[in-house]
Amino acid sequence: MSDPKRPHDDASRGTSLSRRAFFRGAGVVAAGSLVGEAAHAAAHASSLEPVRIEGSVELELEINGARQKVTVEPRTTLLNTLRNHCSPPLTGTKSVCERGSCGACTVHLDGKPVYSCMTLAVDAVGRKVTTIEGLATQGELTELQSAFCAHDGSMCGFCTPGFVMSISACLERNPAASLEEIQRSCSGNLCRCGTYPQVFEAALAAGRAMRAKGGK
Ligand code: FES
Numbered sequence: 001m002s003d004p005k006r007p008h009d010d011a012s013r014g015t016s017l018s019r020r021a022f023f024r025g026a027g028v029v030a031a032g033s034l035v036g037e038a039a040h041a042a043a044h045a046s047s048l049e050p051v052r053i054e055g056s057v058e059l060e061l062e063i064n065g066a067r068q069k070v071t072v073e074p075r076t077t078l079l080n081t082l083r084n085h086c087s088p089p090l091t092g093t094k095s096v097c098e099r100g101s102c103g104a105c106t107v108h109l110d111g112k113p114v115y116s117c118m119t120l121a122v123d124a125v126g127r128k129v130t131t132i133e134g135l136a137t138q139g140e141l142t143e144l145q146s147a148f149c150a151h152d153g154s155m156c157g158f159c160t161p162g163f164v165m166s167i168s169a170c171l172e173r174n175p176a177a178s179l180e181e182i183q184r185s186c187s188g189n190l191c192r193c194g195t196y197p198q199v200f201e202a203a204l205a206a207g208r209a210m211r212a213k214g215g216k
């Protein structure tokens with residue numbers, strides 16, 4: 001079964017720039033190339049013409065509601081971009097396995113959870129990226145974040161941002177999500193400390209709190 005947090009295939013994703021297009025063809029783009037280069041490549045995404053970009057490219061990403069320009073190589077993952085190329089660095093998204101097996105790097109792309117270690121930064125162009133730093137509003141934690149604190153949902157805390165991102169997407173869709181639905185939503189997240197029972201308690205409590213507030 002496919003993991004919903006892994007990048008979708010190019011066709012279903014409807015993204016502006018296909019991964020396949022990036023890795024084939026010939027041509028050179030010098031370091032410091034502009035957003036326009038990526039836009040040019042994006043314009044060809046739906047065609048079968050090979051597009052190849054080498055060196056560094058400047059991308060404009062929308063992260064947590066703010067536009068940010070980053071200069072990265074085409075192969076740079078969204079995870080690497082968030083942690084090492086943003087200003088300020090967004091280190092709440094954790095880097096653990098970097099191969100799509102632990103979920104610590106989970107962020108939202110257009111509201112859907114994805115592994116940022118398995119997503120290229122260029123694939124995030126034109127999409128809304130939300131990281132753990134973007135959930136709280138003016139310093140006020142979400143119901144889920146508060147519930148994680150209240151229910152002791154983390155020990156070392158390294159997996160916590162990923163769990164929160166996965167489960168928050170589930171509860172945003174359906175605050176009345178069942179335990180089974182919540183478990184499924186974070187089935188791609190691993191906790192080496194074994195806090196699963198507290199995580200699920202927190203998620204159910206957050207759902208109740210969201211419903212009591214009339215939705216979110
Ligand atoms: S760091 Fe991305 S899934 Fe583990």
Ligand code: FES
Nearest residue numbers: 155159191192193
């Ligand atoms: S709280 Fe330590 S890995 Fe989950």
